Structure formats: structure tokens, C-alpha cells
Amino acid sequence: MSGPTLEEAQQLIADARAQALALGKALSIAVVDYGGYLVALERMNGARPMTPSIALAKAYSAAVMQRPTAMLKNWSSSDPVFFSQVARMGHQPIVATLGGYTLKRDGEILGGVGVSGGSPEEDQAVCESVIAAAGFATDFPAWAGAKQEANGRG
């Protein structure tokens, strides 16, 4: 098994949509498999045209880096030139921001989910909520790519 089923992806998206409606925000939600390839994506009515691409980049990053995207922020800020180079090595941009979460279960990486269209904090909260509701893991080892001297900054 190298990804969430379509039904699991649809459930994640339906949960995220319900929360977005409660927040009064129009979001795009993307779910990708282990390799970062789309399983399902939805843009809610009123969400901006670029939000599907941003949600996909977040889901992709969380899948292929095997960490929630928020955990990449220290690396991005401490070593922006190298990060930017790595960020272009895949078939989607790798982004270090709030709102992307890895799908991990029983120690296995299954893919990622990305949310775009709210504030960074809202995107992140929606991610964390749907991940928890679906029973995916939330424990990830710290990202070693961040420079030592940057550890105190974040």
C-alpha cells in the first residue's frame, strides 16, 4: 500500500470542508500518495484560483519530505539557498510553511494532505484536526536539515 485510498482521501477532504464551512473560509484541500501524486483535490466555491496549486505543493512536500511542512521552516529560514535548490528538485515545489501534513500510519508513510485558503494558522488547524480524526500518526522526529546555529531562532 503506497497511498491513502480514494475513500480515505475523500473523508479527509469532507472533514476539512466541514471545518472550513464552520470557519467561514473557502479552502482548497489536496491529498497525495507516498510519491506525491494527487489522489484527490477540491477547491471550495469562492477559493482563489491559486489555492489548488498551493494546497498540492503543501501535500506534496509533507509526503516526500515525510514531515509536516511546518517542521521544514527552520531549515528554510536557516539555509534558504540550499533549501530553495532542494525545493525545485521534485515535480512540485517543496514548501516550508503551515498547512501541510504527512499521512503516516503504523510507522508507514502513506502520503500527505495540504490545505490553502485560510490564514496559515487556520490551514494548519484544519490539517491537524482531519489528521487526528482519521487516526493518522502525529509523531515525527525533528528535521535534521536545519543548521545548528538556527535552532534557537525558531
Added chain:
Amino acid sequence: MSGPTLEEAQQLIADARAQALALGKALSIAVVDYGGYLVALERMNGARPMTPSIALAKAYSAAVMQRPTAMLKNWSSSDPVFFSQVARMGHQPIVATLGGYTLKRDGEILGGVGVSGGSPEEDQAVCESVIAAAGFATDFPAWAGAKQEANGRG
């Protein structure tokens, strides 16, 4: 109105999925708005990793060229160098193949739908069926870009 609603996109996708199950094929289906930006996308269990990108390119092409993608084939085959250049001018590749259909209603272009994963003929049949079921227009003027000498090639 600059695109189908999410509900319209979901209906197109659900119809396509039902037909794919009847065919015994695993498909990806993409729906985009007037400008070619995603509204919704699904990859059925078992569909290949590249099928979402191909479905998106088909939907994009049908939206921004404002013709079903099959109508671009004469142009692509008769003038491949120029076609390839135009095909890179947008934010997705423009493809000339079966399986992409323009969403047009009351004379207005609303977007496009793209299907990938079956044979070209299956992808096209699914497109045509969901377009007809949803009541979108199926009349489009012939594509003028094909070279005269290519008209007999089919």
C-alpha cells in the same frame, strides 16, 4: 460565474467514476474553471500516478482552447512544431488528444473536464457521457488552426 461550482464538478466526477467502475477501469478525472484552474480532481484506486496530471492537462486544454481536445488533433499532427510551442504558453501543457471536453452552457465557456487512465476511446466516451448527462453543450465550431493539407488525415 467563471467556472462550474464545486457541486457541479463533484457531479461530473461521480458520473465519470460510475462509468469507470462499469468499464472496470481505474481513471483520474479533473475539472477546471474558465481560466484552467482546478476545481476538483479524483484518482480512483489503482489508477497510475501520472493520470491526475494527464487528466488536468486535458481539462486545462479544453478550457483555454475552448474546444474538446480531440478537435486539436489535426492541428497538432499537421503543424507539430508550432503546436508544441503554443502548448507551452500556459500554466499547464496543452494537449491534443481524446479525453478532454469543454464545459459550455448558454454559449458561455465555464471550464473543462479531463479523463485519463483508460484507452483514448474510453476516456473520450466517459467525457462525452458525463457532459451530456450534465446538460453541457456539445456543439463547437471546427478548429481553424489545422493546416489545409491536413484536413484529409482525420
Added chain:
Amino acid sequence: MSGPTLEEAQQLIADARAQALALGKALSIAVVDYGGYLVALERMNGARPMTPSIALAKAYSAAVMQRPTAMLKNWSSSDPVFFSQVARMGHQPIVATLGGYTLKRDGEILGGVGVSGGSPEEDQAVCESVIAAAGFATDFPAWAGAKQEANGRG
């Protein structure tokens, strides 16, 4: 309706040109539709060769981000790596600067206008003036993408 008519675009451009003449500046002015595709563009005699591309990028950004470009500045300055990545996801660069304005009417996004060639403040003043004269909306919710800690920077 998925964009301004050519006549509306021409009126915006004629108004901008009149103001540029009053200012004694040579400007380029671009108008795009909902999806960021050009409707009309003019470069006044004496305007620099890159000003059409800059005006187009401003108009594009205001259309697809659905905010005046000035409202993206906090995001760009507070999270430059992520902003730069999103800025490459479309078919024109997304820019966070003065001089791009969203075309919104009756709550619907119709496109964008961009001005380049004057000082940033002049480009912005021309934008705001032509938007107001044409009766487009000027109320936009604050951009949520800017990091909290950047809010004081202005």
C-alpha cells in the same frame, strides 16, 4: 462573464493614460481577465521596454490572488522563501508591490489592472483612480498569509 469587456479595459487604459500625461510620466497599463489572461495592454511612448511585462505581472497577481498587489507586501516580506515559490506557480510571476488592483464588482472577481513606469506611489495612485472612476469595488479583506510577527512592519 469571466472578465472585463474590451471596452471596459480600453476605458481603464484611457483613464490611466490621461493621468500619466498629467503626471508627465510614460506608463504601461495592462488589463487581464479572471484567469489572468490579457484583455488589453498599452505602453506609452517613452516607457521602458520591461514596463509591459511588469504591468502584466501586477494585473495578473491582482486577478489570481484576488487582492490589490499592495496587500501582498506583508506576506512577501515576512515569508520571502514561501512567497517566491507561490509566485512561480502561475503563468505569470505573482508580485507583491504597489500598482496592481483587482477588478471586483457586485462581489465578483472580474480580473485585474496593472500599472508600471512611474514611482511605486504614482503607479498605485493611477490604479486607485481608474478603479474608482470605473466604479469597481475597493473593499478587500486583509491578506491572511502574512505572518503574525510581521504585522507591525507595514
Added chain:
Amino acid sequence: MSGPTLEEAQQLIADARAQALALGKALSIAVVDYGGYLVALERMNGARPMTPSIALAKAYSAAVMQRPTAMLKNWSSSDPVFFSQVARMGHQPIVATLGGYTLKRDGEILGGVGVSGGSPEEDQAVCESVIAAAGFATDFPAWAGAKQEANGRG
């Protein structure tokens, strides 16, 4: 003088628009300067979203190659690999097709005009008509880039 004035560009566009209306076609028309930078562009109501980019590429090609784009077709078909490489060396694609015309007066290259949205023959006819009406030159030496063996083909 390294380009047409804005007034000359506007006149070319107005002439092209009048002819498009007579043909019943919705066209995009682009005018560029000596260096291939936009002077003015218009997309008529109903013209497809990609037509501005295609018209610009035609105008660009006619300006920087200093030949009507139709004169590049032999080169493109006889040496497609090299042509494709050269075609990516500029800041717009260089295209070898009907519908782009060089602006030359008194032996001096001033820029180019490009038309997109009709059949290739219609785009070309509109180009030739507006060039003639504005008094630009129509004599150009044959393009030497085409391979000898291809001369009999075109």
C-alpha cells in the same frame, strides 16, 4: 526611433479589429517594438484566453527575426531541431507560422505585428492588410536559414 509609436500601434490594432468584425472573428492583435517588447495588445470580446500569448509570439518573432513569420516556415520544417533551439533563445517563443508581420519602413526595422484567433489564412490576411494600409514595407529577402534540400518543399 526603435519602434512604432503608440498611436501607430493603436492604428494597426484598430484596422485589424475592423477587419475581424467584418470577418465575424474574435482576434487578438499584438504590436511590438524593434526589440520585441509590447507596445500595445488587444483581445476582442470572445477571443480565446491563449490568443494574446500567441499573437505576442508572432509579433515578437517577426520583429526579432526581421521577417514575416510565414518566411520562417521552410526553416522550421527543414531543420526542426535547430529551429526549436533558436525558438527558445529569446524572451518569447519564436514561431514559424502565418499571422506575424515585420514593421519595416525606409529600410529600418521598427517592430512587428501579430494576429491570432482566426484561421491561419485569416490571421495572415489581416496582417497583410493592416501592414499595407499603414504603408509599411512588404519586401523582405528570402530566409537563408532553410536547408537547401528543403527549398522545393514549401
